[in-house]
Amino acid sequence: EDGHQLWLRPHATVPVTVVAPASRSVLLATAKQELQQGWQGNAGATVTLTLKKDKAIRYDGYRISPSGVQAVTERGLLYGVFELIRCQQTGQAAQAGVSNPSYEYRLLNHWDNPDGSVERGYAGQSIFWRKDSSFVTTSRDKTLWQEYARANASVGINGAVVNNVNASPRILSAEYLARVKAIADVLRPYGVKTFLAVKFSSPVLLGGLKTADPLDPAVVKWWQAKAKEIYQQIPDFGGFLVKASSEGQPGPQDYGRTHADGANMLADAVRPYGGLVMWRAFVYSPSDKDRAKQAYNEFVPLDGKFRDNVIIQVKNGPVDFQPREPFSPLFGAMKKTSVMPEFQITQEYLGHSIDLAFLSTMWEECLGSDTYQAGPGSTVARVTDGSVYPQKHTAMAGVANTGLDRNWTGQDFGQANWYAFGRLAWNNQLKSAQIADEWLKQTFAGAADQQATASAADWNANFLAPVTQMMLDSREAVVNYSMPLGLHHIMSATHDHYGPGPWWAPPKMRADWTPPYYHQADAQGVGFNRTTTGSNAVSQYHEPLASQLNDPATCPDEYLLWFHHLPWDFKMKSGNTLWNELCAHYDKGVHQVRQFQQTWDQTRPYVDAERFAAVQNKLRAQSGAAVLWKDACLLYFQQFSKLPIPASVEPPMHTLDGVIANDMVRPRPLPRP
Numbered sequence: 089e090d091g092h093q094l095w096l097r098p099h100a101t102v103p104v105t106v107v108a109p110a111s112r113s114v115l116l117a118t119a120k121q122e123l124q125q126g127w128q129g130n131a132g133a134t135v136t137l138t139l140k141k142d143k144a145i146r147y148d149g150y151r152i153s154p155s156g157v158q159a160v161t162e163r164g165l166l167y168g169v170f171e172l173i174r175c176q177q178t179g180q181a182a183q184a185g186v187s188n189p190s191y192e193y194r195l196l197n198h199w200d201n202p203d204g205s206v207e208r209g210y211a212g213q214s215i216f217w218r219k220d221s222s223f224v225t226t227s228r229d230k231t232l233w234q235e236y237a238r239a240n241a242s243v244g245i246n247g248a249v250v251n252n253v254n255a256s257p258r259i260l261s262a263e264y265l266a267r268v269k270a271i272a273d274v275l276r277p278y279g280v281k282t283f284l285a286v287k288f289s290s291p292v293l294l295g296g297l298k299t300a301d302p303l304d305p306a307v308v309k310w311w312q313a314k315a316k317e318i319y320q321q322i323p324d325f326g327g328f329l330v331k332a333s334s335e336g337q338p339g340p341q342d343y344g345r346t347h348a349d350g351a352n353m354l355a356d357a358v359r360p361y362g363g364l365v366m367w368r369a370f371v372y373s374p375s376d377k378d379r380a381k382q383a384y385n386e387f388v389p390l391d392g393k394f395r396d397n398v399i400i401q402v403k404n405g406p407v408d409f410q411p412r413e414p415f416s417p418l419f420g421a422m423k424k425t426s427v428m429p430e431f432q433i434t435q436e437y438l439g440h441s442i443d444l445a446f447l448s449t450m451w452e453e454c455l456g457s458d459t460y461q462a463g464p465g466s467t468v469a470r471v472t473d474g475s476v477y478p479q480k481h482t483a484m485a486g487v488a489n490t491g492l493d494r495n496w497t498g499q500d501f502g503q504a505n506w507y508a509f510g511r512l513a514w515n516n517q518l519k520s521a522q523i524a525d526e527w528l529k530q531t532f533a534g535a536a537d538q539q540a541t542a543s544a545a546d547w548n549a550n551f552l553a554p555v556t557q558m559m560l561d562s563r564e565a566v567v568n569y570s571m572p573l574g575l576h577h578i579m580s581a582t583h584d585h586y587g588p589g590p591w592w593a594p595p596k597m598r599a600d601w602t603p604p605y606y607h608q609a610d611a612q613g614v615g616f617n618r619t620t621t622g623s624n625a626v627s628q629y630h631e632p633l634a635s636q637l638n639d640p641a642t643c644p645d646e647y648l649l650w651f652h653h654l655p656w657d658f659k660m661k662s663g664n665t666l667w668n669e670l671c672a673h674y675d676k677g678v679h680q681v682r683q684f685q686q687t688w689d690q691t692r693p694y695v696d697a698e699r700f701a702a703v704q705n706k707l708r709a710q711s712g713a714a715v716l717w718k719d720a721c722l723l724y725f726q727q728f729s730k731l732p733i734p735a736s737v738e739p740p741m742h743t744l745d746g747v748i749a750n751d752m753v754r755p756r757p758l759p760r761p
């Protein structure tokens with residue numbers, strides 16, 4: 089049990105007869121095969137797969153009926169088959185009726201570099217690229233890509249951007265495109281489309297042109313020719329993802345052009361082939377007073393100026409994938425443009441592949457947030473999935489956490505985040521409790537080394553219930569021990585965003601990359617004043633939210649220090665002072681992780697030895713990290729608050745000098761049990 093099978097572990101099956109339309113398509117063959125190899129329903133049953141027009145079915149949706157699965161596309165049939173099997177495995181009755189995906193495109197973004205490294209990857213090297221690659225596709229490559237594509241299909245993911253948004257121009261060279269084609273050929277039978285991230289200056293760097301100006305006819309021609317070259321090899325190629333004029337990446341602004349000019353030029357190049365351009369809104373300049381405001385400021389004026397095959401890809405929060413952020417105010421504000429959410433599955437700011445953090449609750453929180461942009465109930469989910477605005481295209485992206493590690497994601501529970509992303513992209517109203525329940529049943533049921541003992545009731549009570557609860561609490565625990573009450577971006581820079589670093593601010597470093605820019609701690613208090621008396625970022629939210637966030641009395645505790653700079657003795661809703669409340673949150677986080685350790689220790693009879701020990705080791709490391717976070721942050725902030733740590737809080741076991749010295753000087757190798 090090395091976890092390689094993910095949530096698709098083999099299990100006892102029974103024979104089934106599949107009736108399907110005659111077709112030579114590989115997708116349909118995949119659907120039939122999955123059904124035959126995974127059927128656990130009535131032995132000898134007949135299941136009919138039907139392709140038929142049906143007004144109730146949208147995109148790759150499907151209809152389940154007692155006789156089988158009906159869909160409009162072959163992909164839809166495959167997803168219906170996976171739904172039947174998922175229900176059989178998790179002991180649910182398959183719901184008769186239609187299931188439509190919330191989003192047309194459900195995509196993973198791989199931040200994989202051509203040299204095989206993965207930016208913010210914590211599960212080994214890339215599954216797509218390798219340094220020594222002679223670009224011969226080996227059978228090992230193919231097997232791995234096939235397993236990957238199958239896992240995606242099983243949760244409805246239908247697209248993959250196979251290289252980093254900080255894109256190398258080389259990815260568009262003939263040599264690399266040949267490998268992209270090889271990847272696309274393996275992903276296709278599972279309905280996964282291949283996309284590429286492209287560097288805006290590719291016409292210069294790869295094509296030898298003098299400029300990448302999007303309005304220059306030679307540039308336009310270069311991209312058109314490149315698109316043609318790609319589609320000749322990969323007729324169903326998905327399109328481009330672009331990070332432009334952002335964090336040092338080239339973009340249209342280098343030529344005095346707008347994001348719309350840049351995006352539209354690329355959109356025109358792929359339009360003849362039905363291609364899509366996902367243009368990221370992750371932009372901010374070093375000099376602005378409030379990074380959180382910038383994407384909105386740059387993009388809202390461009391609303392309505394984009395071609396209809398452009399989607400603006402917006403990170404869930406206005407800063408950068410922090411453990412908790414309010415939703416990005418761009419959601420719902422761009423009313424005449426397709427907008428898609430981007431989540432980070434890889435745990436860059438939530439403990440890499442060491443800490444256990446089930447991110448479904450974070451995404452559920454974001455999707456359920458009310459933007460009020462078209463009246464109450466205009467949730468992030470509804471303003472991005474076409475329910476509120478007539479978006480031409482809808483999509484959701486997740487920055488993948490996969491690598492060559494045998495279990496794909498480093499931490500075994502990281503698999504749950506890949507799973508949850510797919511499930512939420514299919515149905516943005518799903519509840520995290522259901523997702524955790526499904527994932528645990530498929531990933532761990534029947535996995536004990538000493539099988540015999542556990543009855544179903546025993547397993548449910550002693551494994552499923554406590555571990556589900558642990559998963560549901562896990563993200564909030566990370567928030568508590570790292571960045572509670574709206575604190576953000578106070579992690580260590582030296583250790584690649586793992587562990588605390590509220591002090592980190594080397595001279596000459598751009599301010600908006602340093603934690604003090606975000607926490608603003610001083611003798612008077614702590615927090616970023618984004619109210620009307622500060623940066624006024626609150627004004628980017630729609631009423632009544634703007635007023636609610638603007639007033640510390642009505643601003644939810646979770647976002648308090650995101651929007652307010654408050655005195656250390658500020659009276660919280662709980663009756664505590666801000667300082668005592670902060671201490672209590674850090675302490676709570678530490679205790680939550682210790683509770684997770686106890687919970688997990690008690691699951692030993694129900695889990696195979698290998699995964700049991702792996703998770704146990706990770707939790708031990710996480711427990712240490714939580715104490716370090718608490719000690720470091722409380723001791724650091726105490727320099728400003730000058731207040732005692734309450735007796736109810738576990739006293740620090742570190743010294744501030746000690747943790748700072750350790751953070752600055754010694755890059756710590758990450759434990760890899």
Ligand code: BDP
Pocket residue numbers: 207208253254331370408409436
């Ligand atoms: C930040 C990451 C950086 C990415 C960037 C992005 O630290 O590695 O390139 O996001 O999303 O969070 O472009």
